[in-house]
Each structure stands twice: as structure tokens, then as C-alpha cells.
Amino acid sequence: MMELLTKLTKLLLNVNMVKMLKTILESFINIVYPPICVTCNKPNGLRENQGLICHECYYGIKRHIPPFCLKCGRGLNSLESISSGVCRGCAKKHYYFDQAYSMCVYDGPIKELIHRFKYNYKLQYKTVFENLLKEFLQSFNVLRDIDLIIPIPLHPVKLREREYNQSQILAAMASQILQKPVGSDILSRSRNTKPQIDLKEEARMKNIHGCFTVKNGDKVKSKQILLVDDVLTTGTTLSEAARMLKQHQPEKICVLTLAS
Numbered sequence: 001m002m003e004l005l006t007k008l009t010k011l012l013l014n015v016n017m018v019k020m021l022k023t024i025l026e027s028f029i030n031i032v033y034p035p036i037c038v039t040c041n042k043p044n045g046l047r048e049n050q051g052l053i054c055h056e057c058y059y060g061i062k063r064h065i066p067p068f069c070l071k072c073g074r075g076l077n078s079l080e081s082i083s084s085g086v087c088r089g090c091a092k093k094h095y096y097f098d099q100a101y102s103m104c105v106y107d108g109p110i111k112e113l114i115h116r117f118k119y120n121y122k123l124q125y126k127t128v129f130e131n132l133l134k135e136f137l138q139s140f141n142v143l144r145d146i147d148l149i150i151p152i153p154l155h156p157v158k159l160r161e162r163e164y165n166q167s168q169i170l171a172a173m174a175s176q177i178l179q180k181p182v183g184s185d186i187l188s189r190s191r192n193t194k195p196q197i198d199l200k201e202e203a204r205m206k207n208i209h210g211c212f213t214v215k216n217g218d219k220v221k222s223k224q225i226l227l228v229d230d231v232l233t234t235g236t237t238l239s240e241a242a243r244m245l246k247q248h249q250p251e252k253i254c255v256l257t258l259a260s
């Protein structure tokens with residue numbers, strides 16, 4: 001028994017020693033090679049978001065602030081908010097979703113971060129998005145009443161290429177913060193579409209029309225749905241997904257994206 005105890009003590013001491021050595025080594029590496037900010041490439045001064053992005057870049061990300069456009073959720077200028085409550089881009093537009101919200105303006109450091117997150121397997125950036133999402137949802141106290149979160153799906157072929165669906169990751173984050181479930185078995189992409197980024201608005205609509213299929217539509221009925229995607233630009237993809245879901249009589253469809 002004593003022998004076993006001595007062995008156990010030695011083992012624990014060894015584990016602690018290894019941990020301590022690891023911390024010392026990491027601090028040493030950080031001094032010699034300070035972590036580089038992913039957006040401005042300078043050594044991080046203040047550590048934000050686990051050292052991924054510097055203080056200046058993080059607070060330099062332009063956030064949308066109220067009043068929000070009653071359609072797309074972009075921050076309105078005073079003239080727009082007085083005249084109609086919707087932004088100039090939305091004045092003549094119809095979306096099938098009821099209200100979108102977006103945390104940031106799609107420009108600068110956030111654009112770069114989202115691009116890397118989506119195409120370069122840089123999953124570690126999700127910490128930055130998580131912080132922005134928390135900040136947004138807690139500051140403006142929106143989307144508290146939703147019942148179910150649905151991510152915009154990727155086509156299975158694209159999912160195999162990219163290995164993960166960025167919208168699914170964002171939906172899981174929103175689910176954690178809002179304490180609402182994610183429905184991943186409802187919306188699927190039955191047709192592999194061309195990337196929307198290279199297309200004009202009319203071509204985008206044509207490209208995306210009819211590409212989504214709804215299964216288990218009864219889960220949507222009379223519910224407040226939150227559709228989640230990384231970016232809202234023209235809103236075509238999200239509107240098309242909402243159009244398909246609307247056929248199953250949800251009470252309301254809101255949208256949440258990182259940037260617009």
C-alpha cells in the first residue's frame with residue numbers, strides 16, 4: 001500500500017513538473033516569437049481573443065449599432081431611420097425572412113477573418129466570432145424569443161471538401177448563448193450551386209432558386225425560427241431558405257449573420 005502511495009505521489013509530481021515546464025517554455029516562446037495578430041500581422045500588444053487578434057484590430061471591427069434596418073438589420077443613418085426605418089438598399093426589396101440582424105459591417109479585419117474561417121480551415125478564429133456574438137446579443141437583447149436555430153446547410157459535396165459547415169458552427173455558438181436548440185435535420189441543400197460571390201443579384205436569385213429542401217417541416221410550424229449564416233450581402237440565399245421554410249407556417253423567421 002505504502003509503495004503504491006509513493007508511486008502515485010511521484011507520478012503526480014512528475015505531471016506537475018511537466019505542466020510547469022510547459023508553461024515556462026510557452027512564456028519563453030511568446031517572448032522570443034510574440035504571437036502575431038491575424039489581421040494586421042503585427043506582434044500582439046494586448047492579448048484579445050486568446051492572442052489571435054490585437055486590441056486595435058478587435059476594437060477596429062465596425063459594429064452595427066441601433067437603430068437597425070427593419071429588414072436587413074444594418075445600422076441606419078439618421079435620415080434613413082426617420083424616413084422609413086429601412087436602409088436605402090432595402091427600400092425596394094422583399095425578403096422572405098421577417099427581420100435580419102448582423103453584428104458587424106462586412107469590411108476590414110472581419111472580412112479577412114471570415115474568409116480564412118470559411119476557406120482555410122482556420123477554426124481557431126471562432127473565438128473572435130464567439131466574443132462578437134456574445135457582445136451583440138447581450139448588448140441589444142434581441143432574439144430572446146426564438147424557438148429554434150437553423151443553420152444554412154452546405155451541399156454534401158461542398159461539406160466533404162471543406163470538412164465543416166461554418167454556419168453550423170455559428171449556430172452552435174448562438175445556441176449556447178441563447179440557450180435554444182439547433183435543428184440540423186430540417187433544411188438541406190439538394191442542389192450544389194455556384195459560389196454566389198461572383199454573381200450579380202439577379203443571377204444570384206436564379207442560381208439559388210429551389211436549391212433548398214425542407215424535411216421534418218412539422219418542427220417549424222408555429223415556431224419562431226432563427227436562420228444562421230456567416231454573411232448577409234444581398235440576402236438572396238437567406239431569403240430563399242426562408243421562402244422554403246415559410247411553406248411550413250412558422251410564426252416568424254429571423255436571421256443572424258456575423259457581418260453584412
Ligand SMILES: [Zn+2]
Pocket residue numbers: 037038039040041042053054055056057058
Ligand atoms: Zn492587429
Ligand SMILES: [Zn+2]
Pocket residue numbers: 069070071072073074086087088089090
Ligand atoms: Zn436594410
